[in-house]
Amino acid sequence: MxxxxxxxxxxxxxxxxxxxxxxxxxxxxxxxxxxxxxxxxxxxxxxxxxxxxxxxxxxxxxxxxxxxxxxxxxxxxxxxxxxxxxxxxxxxxxxxxxxxxxxxxxxxxxxxxxxxxxxxxxxxxxxxxxxxxxxxxxxxxxxxxxxxxxxxxxxxxxxxxxxxxxxxxxxxxxxxxxxxxxxxHSLPRPIPHLYDTAVTKFLQDGENLESEWMVLSSLANMSSKKNFYKSCLPLPFYGKLLEDDVLVEGRALRIEGRVRLMPQRFSIAFQKGQEIWPQPIVSFYFSPCFLRSRHDKVGKAIITRRAYLNGEWVNCTVSRLNTSLRPGGAFVIVIVCRDSYYELFVNNKSLFHFKYQMKPDCVDIVNIRGDIKLWEVVIEGSKMIKKQQRARTAMERAISAWKRIEDPQLKI
Known part of the structure; x- marks a missing residue:
C-alpha cells in the first residue's frame, strides 16, 4: 500500500x-x-x-x-x-x-x-x-x-x-x-454573448412573435442534408455564464440543435455550480420525454419543469404538450428572462411560463444533456441592461426622512 x-x-x-x-x-x-x-x-x-x-x-x-x-x-x-x-x-x-x-x-x-x-x-x-x-x-x-x-x-x-x-x-x-x-476537456466553456440581434429586438419591443421575431438560423436551412452531419458541441454540455453575461430581465438563452432519431429524453438546467453531487441549486429545469404509447401523437412529449431549492424539488409540473420537437428534427429553443418568470419558446412558438423560484442572475452554469445533437448555445441581449437598484433599508429610509425634516431645501 x-x-x-x-x-x-x-x-x-x-x-x-x-x-x-x-x-x-x-x-x-x-x-x-x-x-x-x-x-x-x-x-x-x-x-x-x-x-x-x-x-x-x-x-x-x-x-x-x-x-x-x-x-x-x-x-x-x-x-x-x-x-x-x-x-x-x-x-x-x-x-x-x-x-x-x-x-x-x-x-x-x-x-x-x-x-x-x-x-x-x-x-x-x-x-x-x-x-x-x-x-x-x-x-x-x-x-x-x-x-x-x-x-x-x-x-x-x-x-x-x-x-x-x-x-x-x-x-x-x-x-x-x-x-x-x-x-x-470536461471543464465548463464560456457561453458567448451576442448583442442587438433579431431576438433582442423582439425582447425589447416586439408583440407579434410570428411577424417581428425571426430566429437567426432558418429551420429549413438547419434541416437540409448538408447540415445533417454538421459538427456539434460535445454532450453533456456545461456552459459557464461570465460575470457580465448573467441572466437578467431582457436577456435570453438560445439553443440550436437536432433531436436524435430514436430519442428518449433530454434536459436543460440553469443551476448554481457544476457538480452533480451534492445536488446543486437549480433555478429552472426543463426536460421533454419522448417515450410514448402507440396511441400518442408524434411530437407530443411529456414536459417536466421544476426548480431545486433548500434540498428539495419545488414548483414541479409535468404535462403532455404538443410541441414541434420531432425525432430527427432541428429545433431552436429560446428561454427568455421576463420580469418575474422564464418564458420558453420552441421554434418561434411560446410553450409555457415558469415563475422564478430564485433570481436568475444567481445562475452561473447551463447544463444540457440527453438525446440531441447540440450546435450552438449563446446568450442574447442588449448592451444597455437596466441594473436593478438595491432597496433601501429601514435605517436608510429613516435617516433620509430625518434629513428632509432638518433641511426642507435638501433634495434626497
Missing part, C-alpha cells in the same frame, strides 16, 4: 493500489477464478463520500472488462459471490451495464445513460465511482455517466476487483465533498 498526493487533484490525499494485469493470459484457456482474481481491500469502514478512481489502458483486442464491488461474503474466490455492484463495459455493443448479484442470482440489468459511450480500444480510460447514502455515482472520462441505487447495504462493501482485457490498472481511494472530478 502506497500513500501519495495526486498532482491532478491538488491537496487531495489518496491511497493508491497498483496491479499490472496479465493480458496474455486472456488469450489462453480459461483458468480458475482463483488465478484470475486479485482483491483490493477497502481501507476503513465504507461511508458516504468514499470515492474510487480507476485508471488504465484498454487493450486493442478488448471485448469487455468489469469492475466488481464485493461484499464480505464475496471476498472468497468463487463464480457466484455477492456483488454490490458490477460495472461491465461491453465495447462491441457500445454500452456499460450495471447490476448486482445476491446468492448467485443477478438482478435486473441497467444499461441506459444520458452520456454517449466514451471507451475506445487501445486508449486509456478514467472512471470515478462515488459511494453515497442512496446510490453509487459513476463518471467516465470526467463526465457523469449515471447512478445506481443500492440494492444491498453499502456497509457490506469489502473489496474491489478489476477483471478483463485491460492493463496498467491504478485504483485510488479517497473521500470527497463534491462529484465529479473534472478533467481538462
Amino acid at each position: 502506497e500513500s501519495k498526493f495526486m498532482s491532478v487533484y491538488p491537496g487531495a490525499g489518496t491511497v493508491a493500489l497498483r496491479r499490472i494485469m496479465d493480458a496474455m493470459s486472456l488469450f489462453y484457456e480459461k483458468r480458475s477464478a482463483a488465478h484470475r482474481r486479485k482483491h483490493f481491500k477497502v481501507i476503513q469502514c465504507p461511508r458516504p463520500g468514499l470515492c474510487f478512481v480507476f485508471h488504465g489502458m484498454i487493450l486493442s483486442a478488448c471485448e469487455h472488462f468489469a469492475i466488481d464491488f464485493l461484499t464480505k461474503q464475496g471476498c472468497e474466490i468463487c463464480e457466484d459471490c455477492d456483488l454490490l455492484l458490477q460495472i461491465g463495459s461491453r465495447l462491441p455493443q457500445n454500452y456499460i451495464t450495471r447490476n448486482s448479484r445476491l446468492r448467485g442470482k443477478w438482478g435486473p440489468e441497467e444499461n441506459s445513460s444520458y452520456l454517449t459511450f466514451q471507451l475506445n480500444r487501445g486508449k486509456s480510460f478514467w472512471m470515478q465511482v462515488l459511494l453515497t447514502e442512496e446510490c453509487f455515482f459513476i463518471s467516465v472520462n470526467g463526465y457523469h455517466f449515471g447512478k445506481y441505487i443500492h440494492r444491498m447495504p453499502y456497509r457490506w462493501l469489502e473489496a474491489v476487483d478489476v477483471l478483463g482485457e485491460v492493463s496498467d490498472i491504478v485504483i485510488d481511494t479517497y473521500h470527497v465533498s463534491e462529484y465529479p472530478i473534472r478533467l481538462t
Whole structure:
C-alpha cells in the first residue's frame, strides 16, 4: 500500500493500489477464478463520500472488462459471490451495464445513460465511482455517466476487483465533498454573448412573435442534408455564464440543435455550480420525454419543469404538450428572462411560463444533456441592461426622512 498526493487533484490525499494485469493470459484457456482474481481491500469502514478512481489502458483486442464491488461474503474466490455492484463495459455493443448479484442470482440489468459511450480500444480510460447514502455515482472520462441505487447495504462493501482485457490498472481511494472530478476537456466553456440581434429586438419591443421575431438560423436551412452531419458541441454540455453575461430581465438563452432519431429524453438546467453531487441549486429545469404509447401523437412529449431549492424539488409540473420537437428534427429553443418568470419558446412558438423560484442572475452554469445533437448555445441581449437598484433599508429610509425634516431645501 502506497500513500501519495495526486498532482491532478491538488491537496487531495489518496491511497493508491497498483496491479499490472496479465493480458496474455486472456488469450489462453480459461483458468480458475482463483488465478484470475486479485482483491483490493477497502481501507476503513465504507461511508458516504468514499470515492474510487480507476485508471488504465484498454487493450486493442478488448471485448469487455468489469469492475466488481464485493461484499464480505464475496471476498472468497468463487463464480457466484455477492456483488454490490458490477460495472461491465461491453465495447462491441457500445454500452456499460450495471447490476448486482445476491446468492448467485443477478438482478435486473441497467444499461441506459444520458452520456454517449466514451471507451475506445487501445486508449486509456478514467472512471470515478462515488459511494453515497442512496446510490453509487459513476463518471467516465470526467463526465457523469449515471447512478445506481443500492440494492444491498453499502456497509457490506469489502473489496474491489478489476477483471478483463485491460492493463496498467491504478485504483485510488479517497473521500470527497463534491462529484465529479473534472478533467481538462470536461471543464465548463464560456457561453458567448451576442448583442442587438433579431431576438433582442423582439425582447425589447416586439408583440407579434410570428411577424417581428425571426430566429437567426432558418429551420429549413438547419434541416437540409448538408447540415445533417454538421459538427456539434460535445454532450453533456456545461456552459459557464461570465460575470457580465448573467441572466437578467431582457436577456435570453438560445439553443440550436437536432433531436436524435430514436430519442428518449433530454434536459436543460440553469443551476448554481457544476457538480452533480451534492445536488446543486437549480433555478429552472426543463426536460421533454419522448417515450410514448402507440396511441400518442408524434411530437407530443411529456414536459417536466421544476426548480431545486433548500434540498428539495419545488414548483414541479409535468404535462403532455404538443410541441414541434420531432425525432430527427432541428429545433431552436429560446428561454427568455421576463420580469418575474422564464418564458420558453420552441421554434418561434411560446410553450409555457415558469415563475422564478430564485433570481436568475444567481445562475452561473447551463447544463444540457440527453438525446440531441447540440450546435450552438449563446446568450442574447442588449448592451444597455437596466441594473436593478438595491432597496433601501429601514435605517436608510429613516435617516433620509430625518434629513428632509432638518433641511426642507435638501433634495434626497
